[in-house]
Amino acid sequence: MLKKLLTLFHCSALGALLASGFALADTLDEVVDRGTLRCAVVLDFPPIGYWNDNNEPAGFDVEYCKDLANSLGVEVDLIPATWSERLPLIVTGRADVVIGSTSDSLERAQTVGFSIPYAVFVSQAIVNTDSGIETFEDMRGKKVAAGVGTVQEQWYEEYADDWGDDYRYQGYQSENEVFLAVEQGKVDAGMTGNIVAGPIAQRFDNIELGPVLPFTADYVSMAGPRKDVSWLNYLNLFIQQQVRTGRYEELWAQFVGSDAPDLTVGGVYY
Amino acid sequence: MDYNFHWQPVIGRLPDLLLASLDTLQVAALSIVLGIVIGLLLAILRMNARGRWTPLQWFAVAWIEIARNTPVLFQLFFFGFGLGAWGWHLSPFMIVLAGLSFNCAGYLAENFRGGFQSIPDTQYRAARSVGMSAGQTYYHIIIPQVLRKVWHPLTNQIVWAVLMSSLGMLVGYQELTGSAQYFASRTYRIFEYFAVVALIYYALVKLILMASRMLGWRLFRSEGGV
Numbered sequence: 001m002l003k004k005l006l007t008l009f010h011c012s013a014l015g016a017l018l019a020s021g022f023a024l025a026d027t028l029d030e031v032v033d034r035g036t037l038r039c040a041v042v043l044d045f046p047p048i049g050y051w052n053d054n055n056e057p058a059g060f061d062v063e064y065c066k067d068l069a070n071s072l073g074v075e076v077d078l079i080p081a082t083w084s085e086r087l088p089l090i091v092t093g094r095a096d097v098v099i100g101s102t103s104d105s106l107e108r109a110q111t112v113g114f115s116i117p118y119a120v121f122v123s124q125a126i127v128n129t130d131s132g133i134e135t136f137e138d139m140r141g142k143k144v145a146a147g148v149g150t151v152q153e154q155w156y157e158e159y160a161d162d163w164g165d166d167y168r169y170q171g172y173q174s175e176n177e178v179f180l181a182v183e184q185g186k187v188d189a190g191m192t193g194n195i196v197a198g199p200i201a202q203r204f205d206n207i208e209l210g211p212v213l214p215f216t217a218d219y220v221s222m223a224g225p226r227k228d229v230s231w232l233n234y235l236n237l238f239i240q241q242q243v244r245t246g247r248y249e250e251l252w253a254q255f256v257g258s259d260a261p262d263l264t265v266g267g268v269y270y
Numbered sequence: 271m272d273y274n275f276h277w278q279p280v281i282g283r284l285p286d287l288l289l290a291s292l293d294t295l296q297v298a299a300l301s302i303v304l305g306i307v308i309g310l311l312l313a314i315l316r317m318n319a320r321g322r323w324t325p326l327q328w329f330a331v332a333w334i335e336i337a338r339n340t341p342v343l344f345q346l347f348f349f350g351f352g353l354g355a356w357g358w359h360l361s362p363f364m365i366v367l368a369g370l371s372f373n374c375a376g377y378l379a380e381n382f383r384g385g386f387q388s389i390p391d392t393q394y395r396a397a398r399s400v401g402m403s404a405g406q407t408y409y410h411i412i413i414p415q416v417l418r419k420v421w422h423p424l425t426n427q428i429v430w431a432v433l434m435s436s437l438g439m440l441v442g443y444q445e446l447t448g449s450a451q452y453f454a455s456r457t458y459r460i461f462e463y464f465a466v467v468a469l470i471y472y473a474l475v476k477l478i479l480m481a482s483r484m485l486g487w488r489l490f491r492s493e494g495g496v
Contacts, residue, residue, distance in 0.1 A: 084451055087458040091273050110276070111458035145442075149455025170362070170442050171452060177351075177442075184354040 027096050027224065027231040031072055039065035040079040040086060040095040044176040046199055047255040048101055048119075060255040061099045064118065067247065068097070068238055082174050083149040087112055090223055097235065098223040101193070103151040113226040115235040116270050117219035118242070119252075120261045121193035123152050125210030126179070126200055131188035136211045141166040142188035145178045152191035155215040182207055193218065195256045219263075239263075279457045280466050290449035291470050297366050297438065297445065298431040304367075305374025305427070312379035317386060330379070337376020342434050345369045350441040362443035369441075370431050377430075381423040385416040418490050425482040429475050436471075446470060 031037050041061045043049045052058035057078050069076035079095050086102060089095035090112055101121070104114045125144075127133040133142060140163055146153040148171040160167045170187055172178045178190040183204050191213060192200070201209045222235050242248045243263065252260035280287075315330035337345070346369035349360060360368060389412055397407040439448030446467055454463040 084455050084460070088460050091461070107456055108458045148439075148448075148452055154456065171444070171448075172442050173440050180351055181354070181442075184351065184359070185357065186351075186354050186359045 027228050028072075028234055031074060031096055034074070036075045036077045037065070037069040037072060037097070038077045038079055038095045039068065040081045040089045040098040040100060041065060042083060042086070042100040042175075043080045044082075044174050045101060045193075045196055048193075048196065060119070060251050061101065063251050063255075064099050064242070065097075067242065068099070068235075071238060071241075083147050084173070086223060090225055093225075096224065096231075100223075101220045102223045103218050104221040105151065105154075109226075111226065112223045113228060113232045114221040114223055115232055116239055117221050117263050118239045118248075119220050120263060121195060121218040121220065123155070123191060123213040123215045123218060124194040124197040125189045125191050125213060126182055126197045126207050127189045127210035128182050128185050128187075129206045129208055130185065131210075133189050133210055136214055138211075139189055141168065143168045143170055143186070144189045144191065145170040145172055145181050145187040146191040147172055147175050147178055150191075151218055152213065152215070155213070156191060179204070179207070195258075219265075273461070275462055276457075276459055277462055279453075279459050280462045283453045283463075284466070286453065287446065287449060287466065287470065290444060291446045291474060293443075294432060294435050294445040294447075295474065297363065297370065297443070298428070298435050301367055301370035301374055301435075302428050302431050304371035305378050305431070306424075308371065308375035309378030310382055312375060313382035313386065316379065317383055333372075334376045334379050337373050338380065342369065342373050343437050343440065345373055346437055346441050362438065362441055365441045366435060366438035366443045366445070369437075370434060373434070374427055374431055377427055378420075378424070381420045381427070382416070384423075385419040386412070388419050389415050418493065421482070421486050421490070425479065425486075428478055428482070432474055432478065433471065 025033070041049045041057060041059075043051055043057055043059070043062075045059075045061075047059055049057070049059040049061040057080065062078065065078060066076050079089060081089055081095075081098070081100060083100075086098045086100050087108075090098055098112075099118070101119065102108070102112075102114070104117065108114075125133065125136075125139065131142060133139055144156065146156065146169075153169070153171060156169060160169070170181070172181060175192060175196070178187075178192065179200050181187045182190040183206060185206075189210055194212065197209055201207050222239070224231050224235060248263075249260045252258070312330045312333055315326055316334065318327070346365060349368040349372075350362075350365040353360060393411055393415070394407055397411040398404070402410065435445050436447035438445045439451055442448075444452060450463040450467040451460075454460040
């Protein structure tokens with residue numbers, strides 16, 4: 001039985017190898033040939049990505065997917081993803097690009113390819129009205145949640161050793177579950193991006209805006225296949241043109257409602 | 271698929287993954303113990319219905335029906351966010367334990383009922399006629415035969431509980447799958463982590479099956495094994 005399984009495994013691995021070995025066209029060629037852009041977005045992250053009242057995908061990231069497809073003269077095929085599905089979609093070739101607020105950590109960059117940043121967030125907490133949390137220090141000893149695989153989770157974990165038993169972190173699969181947990185009082189606070197925190201605090205009666213978190217700015221990039229540099233170059237140019245043509249500011253104003261943040265970092269080349 | 275596997279990040283986290291697999295085993299083992307106790311009670315309640323249905327019988331039937339005919343994931347969400355909506359907050363561990371125990375009890379109740387019903391009444395009457403008390407009859411005659419009948423389904427349920435505990439990650443419990451996903455989200459080495467985790471699950475289940483076979487052989491060898 002085991003032998004048979006192993007043989008089967010080898011055969012399928014060989015098949016996959018052959019199939020991939022002959023596919024030499026880059027993603028840009030493939031997208032144009034196919035006539036559709038398969039664009040993965042995270043849709044539980046309003047106002048960046050969400051389902052609107054007509055149950056259609058909407059938000060800043062969704063518009064970026066459409067603009068990118070327009071620029072290529074192809075149709076857009078939106079693929080809804082959770083945070084942790086973002087990479088597998090790229091690696092298995094089911095999506096051409098992820099426009100899903102992916103923070104460009106060096107650790108991740110060893111696996112996927114990142115474009116230049118297309119947006120930047122500040123991390124902020126949302127808190128249950130009964131939590132009594134006003135400053136970041138107040139979160140010590142309180143139950144604090146974030147989405148598994150988010151940078152907030154990773155940055156918060158740096159306080160684990162120092163805080164000891166006062167570090168009470170709880171990870172959830174999606175941003176929606178974090179909001180629900182805060183709303184129900186399962187946890188005292190949730191950590192997310194500042195622009196998401198605002199609308200969420202408005203939507204729920206017993207959630208209010210918490211402290212801005214003392215983490216570094218969260219630069220987010222589009223993610224694509226790591227070795228497909230020509231495709232990543234195209235994405236970089238696209239992001240540059242979105243800013244240059246004023247589309248970035250327009251969409252940011254439409255969905256976030258504030259001045260679009262500066263995407264450059266002073267004193268260094270990208 | 272244009273992808274080069276990096277195993278180093280996973281190997282570095284192997285001790286953490288093995289520790290997490292203890293969490294998996296712990297919650298599965300506890301839920302099976304609870305499932306057996308509750309399942310037996312439910313089976314006895316249901317078998318004693320005999321035409322007259324009391325609220326207790328309805329309760330047992332409702333439990334079994336819901337546990338067997340709804341997804342485990344739904345049951346976990348009920349104990350998590352469902353109870354949470356009424357302000358009753360269980361820890362992620364308790365959510366998984368409650369959900370799996372609820373599920374196991376429902377399935378095992380039916381296994382036990384089948385086991386009891388497969389023992390002919392004549393066994394009971396014969397035991398009583400040689401002078402055994404009701405308790406002795408159950409202890410020496412009925413239960414050993416039932417145990418042998420339900421041994422395989424029980425083993426299946428244990429395996430099921432171990433594998434189903436992986437859903438715990440969806441309610442925030444960091445067992446084996448949850449930890450793997452947590453670490454994988456750092457490096458995005460998702461394939462490598464889940465490949466290793468699949469192997470760990472495979473080994474765990476194989477160990478359980480082996481243990482069950484050996485124990486079954488010892489328990490039932492006088493009757494020619496299970």
